[in-house]
Amino acid sequence: MSALSELYEEIALCRQCEIAKYRTKVVPGEGAEDADIMFIGEAPGWHEDQQGRPFVGPAGLYLDELLASINLGREQVYIANVIKCRPPTNRDPLPSEIHNCRKWLDRQIELIRPRMIVTLGRYSMAMFFSGKSISKIHGTAQKRDNVIYYAMYHPAAALHQQRLRQVIGADMLKIPSLLAGSEAVPAAEQQPQQLIMFED
Ligand code: URA
Numbered sequence: 001m002s003a004l005s006e007l008y009e010e011i012a013l014c015r016q017c018e019i020a021k022y023r024t025k026v027v028p029g030e031g032a033e034d035a036d037i038m039f040i041g042e043a044p045g046w047h048e049d050q051q052g053r054p055f056v057g058p059a060g061l062y063l064d065e066l067l068a069s070i071n072l073g074r075e076q077v078y079i080a081n082v083i084k085c086r087p088p089t090n091r092d093p094l095p096s097e098i099h100n101c102r103k104w105l106d107r108q109i110e111l112i113r114p115r116m117i118v119t120l121g122r123y124s125m126a127m128f129f130s131g132k133s134i135s136k137i138h139g140t141a142q143k144r145d146n147v148i149y150y151a152m153y154h155p156a157a158a159l160h161q162q163r164l165r166q167v168i169g170a171d172m173l174k175i176p177s178l179l180a181g182s183e184a185v186p187a188a189e190q191q192p193q194q195l196i197m198f199e200d
Contacts, residue, residue, distance in 0.1 A: 003111050004033050007104070011084055016100045019085045025052030029080030029108055036179060038078040038114035039063070040105070040124040042154060043093050049086035054079045059156040063120075066155065066172045078112050080105060082123045093123055102127070116179055117147060121154030139171040141178050144188040148178055 011028045014020065027044035030053055039055075047057030055063045055074075067074060083093045083101040105127075109117070119125040122134050128149045129137055141150040152172070158165040177183045 002033060004108075007107055007111065011104050014084070014100075014104070017083075017085065017094075017097050019087055019097065022088050023085040024049045026084050027052055027054050027081060027086070028084055028104070029054055029078065031074065031078035032076055033078075033112060035076065035078035035112055036115045037072075037118060037175065038080065038109065038112055038116070039118045039120055040127075041079070041081045041120045042123045043081055043083045043090075044086040045090055046086070048081075054081055055155075058159055059154070062155040062158060066168065069169065069172055070176050078108070078114060080108055082127065098123065098127075115146075115148065116150060116175070118150045118152055118175065120152055121157070125151045138167065139174060141183075141185045142188040143185040148185050149188070150175065150178060 008028045012026050014026070020026075023044075027048045031038075041055060041059075044054065045057050045059070047060070048054055054060070063079075064074060067077065082105065083097050084104060085097075087093055087097070117128065119128055125132065125134050125137070129142070129151055132151070134151060134153060137151045138153050139151070141148050143149070153164055153168050155168065158168045174183070178185060
C-alpha cells in the first residue's frame, strides 16, 4: 500500500471534529502521487460528501474545464481541500476545523512534494499567504523553499459571479509559464503562520 493510501486510511478514522458525525464519506483528496501541481480548495460539498472525492460537483466540473484549458487532466494533478469533512449545510469551515485538519494537509504536501501549490479561495489562501486579500493577490505567486504558491479565486465564485469567470480563466492560464520558470516568482516575505485570518 502506498504512503498516500495509508494516509487516507488514517484520515478516514479521524473523528476529531463534531462534523465527522454528519459526513457520508470523508474526502481526503485525490490525484497523482508525483503531481507537480497541488490544488487546495475549501471543503467538500454535498456531491463530494456523497462520493468521497474532491471537486466532483458543479465547481469541480468547472475546475476540470480550467485544467483542460492548460492541457491537464485531473489525474495529472493533485486535488485536496483545507478540511476533509463536509460542514453541514455547506457553512464555512470553523477555525478549529481548519486547525484540526491542517496536519492531514501538511502530510499530503510532504508526500506529494508538489512544485506548485495553487490555493482556491480564501480559506486555502489564508494558510499560505499571510493576512492577504484574495481580490488583491489572485493571479500572483510567491516562492518559498523552492515551492511556488499561487493564489486563485475559488471556482465556485465564478459560478455565482459571472464577471469572475474571465479572471479565473486568465489566472489559470498563467500556471504553465510559472511552473516552467519562464516567469520570475518573488520570494515570500515571511513564513506563514499556523492559522491566519484574512481580509475580504
Ligand atoms: N468546493 C471545494 O472547496 N472543495 C470541493 O471539493 C468541492 C467544492
